[in-house]
Amino acid sequence: MKHKLKLAAREFYARVLFHTGLHAVVNAVMPRRLTILAGHCVSPSPSSEHLPSEMKIDVHALESILAWFKARYDVCTIGTGVEKLRQGGGKSLVALSMDDGYRDNHRVMQPMLQKLGVGATVFLESRALDERRVNWSHKFFWILTKLSIAEFIHRYGELCEDERSYHVANQYVTEGREDPVYQFKRLLKYETDPHDRDRVIDLIFAEQGGDETRLADLLYVTWEEARAMQAAGIELGGHTVSHAILSKLEPAEAEREIREGRESLKNNLGSEIPTFAYPWGRRWDFNEAAEAAVTRAGFRTAVTMHAGTNRPDTPPTRLHRLAIDENAKLHLLVAEACGGFALAAKFGLKLSE
Ligand SMILES: [Zn+2]
Known part of the structure; x- marks a missing residue:
């Protein structure tokens, strides 16, 4: 709730600065940035x-x-x-x-x-x-053009050595968690052994006919x-x-x-x-x-x-x-660039992200 309130205040403040032209006044009085x-x-x-x-x-x-x-x-x-x-x-x-x-x-x-x-x-x-060559995250996104997130996680579970990660990932799908793609990517990024992750992603990428050079050329x-x-x-x-x-x-x-x-x-x-x-x-x-x-x-x-x-x-x-x-x-970009959020912070209002 507190977060929602802050977002609303941030949005309102930025719109006022932007639409009234006050951003130019703030930009002129705030130090150069x-x-x-x-x-x-x-x-x-x-x-x-x-x-x-x-x-x-x-x-x-x-x-x-x-x-x-x-x-x-x-x-x-x-x-x-x-x-x-x-x-x-x-x-x-x-x-x-x-x-x-x-x-x-x-x-x-x-x-x-x-x-x-x-x-x-x-x-x-x-x-x-x-x-x-491409980093694992690009093979990850490419695999999702071939497999659903549920299929991807299932296959990952069959090949990986890290059972815990697989169980966590599987819950994203079985519990209908919001944005399972983002959740799975975050798990692979921070919580699994990077060598095991890269090995398994490479295997699934190859199984699906992935061509790393072609993907690198595309990207x-x-x-x-x-x-x-x-x-x-x-x-x-x-x-x-x-x-x-x-x-x-x-x-x-x-x-x-x-x-x-x-x-x-x-x-x-x-x-x-x-x-x-x-x-x-x-x-x-x-x-x-x-x-x-x-x-x-x-x-x-x-x-x-x-x-x-x-x-x-x-x-x-x-x-x-x-x-x-x-x-x-x-x-929102203007409110930050003109020094509007820095000015609000001087008055104790933390509106920046
Ligand atoms: Zn980067």
Whole structure:
């Protein structure tokens, strides 16, 4: 109930700021800030048809969000935004970022960005480009184009060594739990042994006729396309080698994921790579060791998936982002970007996510 009340208050406050034009007043009085938007795929595109709605945003919706900000804010890449924020002066900043390196970022988003004359930052999972391999979550979504969630969980149970996980997963279906796909994915992500999970997902993927190279080609840009994006003003950032949860790896392994991902980008793009995004990006997906490894690898900034805007004193390896997907609401993004939620917080009203 308390949560619902907060959502309603947040919605009301954001609408008032947006529709009355008060957002411009708030933006003028609040200190300068950098707001980073975070998405994955840009639709329509055959490559993301089978992916859940929280992984994509329609290109026209994205264009109208960016056009709105471009008329009032300095829209730039994360690298440029962080520099400008540090230097001081000028308008508040908005940066668009897209994670993983999906092909539609090049085919669908890039022409739209060029038309608007704005940049963006795309984070690349290097193994997908280097070896045309995909992480387990993409085999997971692909299997769901062949099997129902009940069939998938049943087969998973027959093949996995982790009986407990299977029983938990099976309950999602037998008890008619809301969104069993999301629940099953979360279980596989956080609660099962990653090696056993990868083995079983690989087996089911193969049984259903899955072709990893073809799936990688469908989903991810090639290095050539990455270079074309770079030439078009898109900043490319590090996102590890294989998109593992850094906090679950041994420190040496996490270090390797971060460092080798950056080296691959440097070798293939011929430029410095100052910006990194933690895979999955929630507080529990990375730790202090990973944060230190990011700096040691040569990155200057790292972004998370925790909501909020950034000020010059925000820790540079823990920058906030606002997730955008098919349900993105401009008035909520504006309330955050203009400093509206930060202003409310000064009066004890915590309305930010
Ligand atoms: Zn990612």
